[in-house]
Amino acid sequence: MKDRKENWDELAINKNRNRKGKSKRSKSKKKINQDERDDHDFIDSLETSTGKYEWMKEKRYKSLFRDIENKLQGVMGKGSFEWVDRRVFDQVFDRLTLMSIFKLMKNEVIDTVDFPVARGKEAHVFHGTDPNGKPIAIKIFHTSNAVFKNLIQYIEGDRRFSGLRRRHRDLVDIWVRKEQRNLSRLAKWGLKVPQPLGIHKNVLVMDYLGNDTSPYPKLREVSVENPQEVYDELLEFLAVAWQKANLVHGDFSPFNILWSDEVGPIVIDVGQAVIQTHPKAQEFLIRDVTRLVEWGNKNGLDVELAEAMYEVLNMDLTHIVEQE
Ligand SMILES: Nc1ncnc2c1ncn2[C@@H]1O[C@H](COP(=O)(O)OP(=O)(O)O)[C@@H](O)[C@H]1O
Ligand SMILES: [Mg+2]
Known part of the structure; x- marks a missing residue:
């Protein structure tokens, strides 16, 4: 477990070194990947529409994503949520978010991401399970909003303002940490709030409040x-x-x-x-x-x-x- 976790950290940070390692391994794995391809056409289907998910096809991400693909079934349109899910997917799962989920899976906080239970202005909440099969709530904060999306096109590509997208993400991440810390602070005094179970960037995992099909009513x-x-x-x-x-x-x-x-x-x-x-x-x-x-x-x-x-x-x- 530890090894894989470190590999991941390295992968996220040191692209070049990892690319080398990967290409060696990928030769020996070629046969298996070929066999797997038939079962995994989701990535290909994503690509045809916008090109937004092009990165998933890069060698170094591909096997990672294959790894979690099975565990994202519910939100990827293979379950009973098909048509909603594709839109949810587009809205919520950008590259860094998928990486955060991957990290939380490696850390054994999340095992599966099953289906969306609610969407708000700031976040989507998903039903998931931990490795023991216990239901969990996965709150994924949107990393961009409509206004921001509109503005960013005038900013991105202008060298003078590079880093702006980054700063926006930082703000979101701080917001998520704030929610997590507030939850634990309230829980510490015996107050009835969901216990926070894990956090990575814009993804917050906590106790799931609800039954198999829906969250408790408001x-x-x-x-x-x-x-x-x-x-x-x-x-x-x-x-x-x-x-x-x-x-x-x-x-x-x-x-x-x-x-x-x-x-x-x-x-x-x-x-x-x-x-x-x-x-x-x-x-x-x-x-x-x-x-x-x-x-x-x-x-x-x-x-x-x-x-x-x-x-x-x-x-x-x-x-x-x-x-x-
Ligand atoms: N821990 C949880 N368990 C089950 N459902 C949840 C949980 N947290 C949030 N939800 C569902 O997601 C909805 C939105 O969550 P909330 O934290 O209020 O986010 P927002 O900031 O979008 O209002 C809630 O109304 C509820 O239906
Ligand atoms: Mg709310």
Whole structure:
């Protein structure tokens, strides 16, 4: 395992040296590759449309991609998601993203990528499994947005501004790391969020919240039996996050809270969460509490902002202890 991992690092960094090594090996493997070709026409099919995936045909990437091709079946249109998947594939899986997935596979965080469960403005979320067969959620952040795509054509190829695409990717990567760190910080205080399981560049792996076919519904979409209980739990979530983890969620809407009949509310989407010292932390906190109060009122509770704010800031949390 270690060897393969190091090979990969080398491959990513030292193209020339690897090319030499590969060409030697590829001779002895020629026969096998020939046999495999019939089963693997996906790469060829990608190429005909845009030429965007030309790189996959390069010798040094080809065998790597063949390696993960089988494990990407669900999103590559061989499963039941055919026509969506090709578009999803085009949108999400650029070269560096595939490499990140490959790396996470080598590190035994991901075994398979099965099917998309949701798409947002910033990311696609996929159902996958880890090497033990446990379901995982793979959140793949888009590395370009429409505006950026439009602008980049005027920038790319102009030497004075080379590196811009890179800088955009760096920003995305930082955003992903922020989400991961916020998740572990909240989990550390016993709060119900998906545990982060691994990260590489724009790919974040975490606990999967849902069943075999779909993620848990959003709190927004369900009517709960006991709104008071749910309200109290979520108010305590905000209090613990603020008082103990020193974090404000920042987008605490019933769209970013999933509902499980067994576990209750589970909070997701914490990339935008900020620490208390952020200049807008208090403004965000008031907004989060307001959203919760609105949800409460919609569900028949008689709750109000001032009181809820007071609770979040002053709730006695001596029973809350940091987890190992
Ligand atoms: N850990 C997870 N398990 C299952 N589904 C998830 C998970 N995280 C996100 N999702 C699904 O993906 C959707 C978008 O995720 P979210 O983190 O809210 O990203 P965005 O920034 O695009 O809003 C969620 O509404 C939910 O349906
Ligand atoms: Mg969201």
